[in-house]
Amino acid sequence: MNFEEFQNCSRLYVIGALEPEELEQFEAARKKFGTKAEDFISECYALHEAFALSLRPAKSSAALKERLMSMVRKRQQP
Amino acid sequence: MSLGLERRPSQNPFPAFWQPSSAPCAGFALLKKSYLASRLPVKVYREQPTTPRRGSVETVGRRWWRRLKLSDGWHLSMNRKSQTATRAEAEMGDGLHSRTTALELEPGAPSDVDLMRGIQAQDPEALSQLYDRYNGILKAFILRVIHNDAEADDLLQEVFMEIWRQAKNFSAKKGKPLGWMVTLARRRAIDALRKKKAYMRAEERLQIETERQPNAWVHNATEEQIRSDDTRLLMSRAINSLPEAQQQAVELAFFQGMSQREIAANTNIPLGTVKTRLELGLKKIYDALKGLKDEL
Numbered sequence: 492m493n494f495e496e497f498q499n500c501s502r503l504y505v506i507g508a509l510e511p512e513e514l515e516q517f518e519a520a521r522k523k524f525g526t527k528a529e530d531f532i533s534e535c536y537a538l539h540e541a542f543a544l545s546l547r548p549a550k551s552s553a554a555l556k557e558r559l560m561s562m563v564r565k566r567q568q569p
Numbered sequence: 570m571s572l573g574l575e576r577r578p579s580q581n582p583f584p585a586f587w588q589p590s591s592a593p594c595a596g597f598a599l600l601k602k603s604y605l606a607s608r609l610p611v612k613v614y615r616e617q618p619t620t621p622r623r624g625s626v627e628t629v630g631r632r633w634w635r636r637l638k639l640s641d642g643w644h645l646s647m648n649r650k651s652q653t654a655t656r657a658e659a660e661m662g663d664g665l666h667s668r669t670t671a672l673e674l675e676p677g678a679p680s681d682v683d684l685m686r687g688i689q690a691q692d693p694e695a696l697s698q699l700y701d702r703y704n705g706i707l708k709a710f711i712l713r714v715i716h717n718d719a720e721a722d723d724l725l726q727e728v729f730m731e732i733w734r735q736a737k738n739f740s741a742k743k744g745k746p747l748g749w750m751v752t753l754a755r756r757r758a759i760d761a762l763r764k765k766k767a768y769m770r771a772e773e774r775l776q777i778e779t780e781r782q783p784n785a786w787v788h789n790a791t792e793e794q795i796r797s798d799d800t801r802l803l804m805s806r807a808i809n810s811l812p813e814a815q816q817q818a819v820e821l822a823f824f825q826g827m828s829q830r831e832i833a834a835n836t837n838i839p840l841g842t843v844k845t846r847l848e849l850g851l852k853k854i855y856d857a858l859k860g861l862k863d864e865l
Contacts, residue, residue, distance in 0.1 A: 502848070556704070
């Protein structure tokens with residue numbers, strides 16, 4: 492697998508779309524390309540952010556935050 | 570032709586008519602703030618090659634200059650970098666490292682990374698602020714996967730609890746907080762979707778979704794709303810510009826969590842074709858994202 496093919500696989504990898512047999516090859520190439528590969532995979536995770544940012548924010552219920560914060564504070568108590 | 574008033578570092582060049590009471594349109598406050606905060610080119614002038622609609626903010630040309638018609642024939646023209654740099658500086662406090670920030674922050678507001686550090690130190694207030702900042706984006710994302718408002722709220726709560734518990738695993742060196750949070754949200758949402766089991770075949774789901782919310786990725790906000798967020802606009806355009814077949818493949822893989830084989834089975838498309846469509850679609854989105862970063 493050359494680096495361009497690895498890049499294509501990386502984009503599929505970060506969204507979990509690689510098939511098991513491809514995953515094996517991908518991991519081998521990942522080892523082969525080392526830091527360069529890890530850096531590229533990190534960059535690919537920005538795809539997640541891009542998809543989220545393409546959506547219009549949705550409203551959530553007002554009670555939700557209260558519930559969340561209450562749970563968090565309960566967890567903090569010794 | 571520009572008639573002067575180009576930015577000088579030591580001066581505040583806002584003419585008297587640029588007071589808040591005379592703000593000519595909704596985008597004015599942002600432009601003014603950007604102008605004051607950025608170190609990048611902004612011009613005020615009385616002439617321009619074409620005349621935009623009064624009170625409108627328009628994106629002009631390949632250099633992304635924006636222009637705003639003020640009063641008495643005056644116009645403002647601003648390089649795209651001026652606006653986005655301001656957002657990034659507000660977000661990170663240290664320059665252009667956060668180039669796809671989703672929200673415009675008040676000056677002095679803590680950056681996302683600051684908030685993550687606060688959460689790592691078990692400060693509930695930091696989580697509260699992070700929630701206020703991103704609950705809308707994360708909920709939209711979860712809804713895009715599971716299409717059920719009540720379930721989305723439940724999952725959103727779980728996601729923020731996970732952020733609270735797993736914050737120690739976040740490293741700013743590996744990426745930005747929003748990317749990390751979206752990754753958590755996506756995993757939760759897709760897990761929930763898989764647990765339901767009774768969901769319709771993907772093709773039918775997609776068809777129904779398309780009818781209910783046409784072009785949902787990119788047209789679920791009015792143009793004016795989209796315009797208020799440059800990043801969203803650019804990303805929406807990038808996704809919308811994909812051929813329909815590639816959009817469908819990316820939609821099923823990303824928002825439905827399907828493997829290539831599952832997509833092929835659900836759409837009756839050969840596996841090799843699915844792979845090609847996914848690779849091409851993701852590459853185009855990735856390149857657009859990279860282009861956006863380079864632009865900034």
